[in-house]
Amino acid sequence: MENAHFWGQNRKAVMKMKGLVTKEDGNMLKVHIVRKEACGHCRACLSGMMENDMDIDARNLCDAEVGDWVELELQDNAFLYAVLISYGMPLIAFFIGLFVGYFVVSPFIPLPQSLVSFIFGAVCVLSCYAWIKSQNPRWEGGKYLPLAVRLTSEGYEV
Numbered sequence: 001m002e003n004a005h006f007w008g009q010n011r012k013a014v015m016k017m018k019g020l021v022t023k024e025d026g027n028m029l030k031v032h033i034v035r036k037e038a039c040g041h042c043r044a045c046l047s048g049m050m051e052n053d054m055d056i057d058a059r060n061l062c063d064a065e066v067g068d069w070v071e072l073e074l075q076d077n078a079f080l081y082a083v084l085i086s087y088g089m090p091l092i093a094f095f096i097g098l099f100v101g102y103f104v105v106s107p108f109i110p111l112p113q114s115l116v117s118f119i120f121g122a123v124c125v126l127s128c129y130a131w132i133k134s135q136n137p138r139w140e141g142g143k144y145l146p147l148a149v150r151l152t153s154e155g156y157e158v
Helices: 002-008 078-108 113-134 136-140
Strands: 013-025 028-034 053-060 069-075 147-151
Touching: 013 053, 028 069, 053 069, 069 078, 078 113, 113 136
Parallel strands: 053 147
Antiparallel strands: 013 028, 013 069, 028 053, 069 147
């Protein structure tokens, strides 16, 4: 429980929801949730944007077991950082690729500058996504996961 106390300090939640624990694996839980209409604006659960029911991984801070109902929280700014990593970095890589492709690479290739620039930009985006994918294990276990912070009563309403 000392881990829950550590995480409980200085934690601000931007999203709260309830879910049913369906699987326990050490300090990780698989939690079944029903996405509500109200969280349609948040989009913190990008994988569930089209689904109403989904199973998500969460860090177990409340000693929950299979069959327990838990309250989930997503840490403050975690969603923003995830969006910046997923979309901001590839966008920046694309613009850098366009610039380098247009002004540096295209003079040496006998193709239209705009085509070389676009191809180089696309290569930079793909390289960026490959790098993000290679770093995924580092980010999966970190602050971007929801936290199961307390046991709660049955039902999906918070």
